[in-house]
Amino acid sequence: xxxxxxxxxHLIKEKRETATLKCYPIPRHDTVxxxxxGPGQDPQFLISFYEKxxxxxxxxxxxxxxxxxxxxxxxxxxxSLELGDSALYFCASSxxxxxxxxxxxxxxGSWLTVV
Amino acid sequence: xxKVEQNPLFLSMQEGKNxxxxxxxxxxxxxxxxxxxxxxxxxxxxxxxxxxxxVKQEGRLMASLDTKARLSTLHITAAVHDLSATYFCAVGTxxxxxxxxxxxxxxxxxxx
Numbered sequence: 001x002x003x004x005x006x007x008x009x010h011l012i013k014e015k016r017e018t019a020t021l022k023c024y025p026i027p028r029h030d031t032v033x034x035x036x037x038g039p040g041q042d043p044q045f046l047i048s049f050y051e052k053x054x055x056x057x058x059x060x061x062x063x064x065x066x067x068x069x070x071x072x073x074x075x076x077x078x079x080s081l082e083l084g085d086s087a088l089y090f091c092a093s094s095x096x097x098x099x100x101x102x103x104x105x106x107x108x109g110s111w112l113t114v115v
Numbered sequence: 116x117x118k119v120e121q122n123p124l125f126l127s128m129q130e131g132k133n134x135x136x137x138x139x140x141x142x143x144x145x146x147x148x149x150x151x152x153x154x155x156x157x158x159x160x161x162x163x164x165x166x167x168x169x170v171k172q173e174g175r176l177m178a179s180l181d182t183k184a185r186l187s188t189l190h191i192t193a194a195v196h197d198l199s200a201t202y203f204c205a206v207g208t209x210x211x212x213x214x215x216x217x218x219x220x221x222x223x224x225x226x227x
Contacts (some may be wrong), residue, residue, distance in 0.1 A: 033214075042203060042217035043158065056214050090158065094213065104148065106158040106211060 002026055004107035006091050012113045013081050021076040021110045025093030031055070032074045033092040033104065034066055045092060049074060050096065061085075081114045088112075116140045119206050121218035129226050131193050137220045138174065138187040138204035146207035147187045149178050158203065161189075171202045191223075199225045 005042040013019050025032050031050045035043040045058035049068035068074045088111055094104045118141040128134050150158040162171045164180035171178050177190045201222045205215040
């Protein structure tokens with residue numbers, strides 16, 4: 001079965017540079033989520049989209065932005081990178097959770113290292 | 116602000132033994148998720164619990180939910196080495212557009 005696809009899997013950036021992460025949700029899933037997981041930490045919710053509209057916002061820095069496109073893929077843009085942005089970034093997708101019981105599926109993650 | 120606490124944070128247990136991981140959360144919710152994560156890997160969905168008294172089992176793992184006590188448990192029966200991983204519970208909010216608040220995680224190590 002198709003899973004959530006993230007790219008790139010690994011990237012190394014210097015401070016103050018910009019990075020873009022891409023996410024392709026499971027086909028027919030209409031909701032996309034972004035999470036950030038620091039080393040040894042639990043995942044922290046950043047932002048979510050339902051049917052291409054931003055639906056919720058968590059602890060996402062102002063330097064970060066995200067959008068969901070017409071084909072439902074999503075991109076997380078991170079600017080003015082700081083050392084503390086080094087983390088594993090997960091994208092997840094689900095069917096509309098108004099239908100109870102739907103699972104939220106996570107991608108393999110994108111490792112961002114800021115040096 | 117929703118807080119989700121797990122205990123223990125670290126657990127070493129011998130193969131063949133039973134143990135329980137606890138997940139407490141601070142505000143009302145009737146949706147609780149359990150995930151498994153191997154080091155540096157993705158979060159694998161184990162269970163979705165949707166109602167008070169829900170119990171689900173898969174292999175050596177069994178999860179339950181008590182919404183009145185705001186408590187979920189993940190019980191491991193006759194542990195095997197392959198179960199070594201970090202286990203997260205996560206509580207859902209904003210039904211219809213699920214933002215998950217994760218617990219601190221329990222790092223489980225099964226010793227042969």
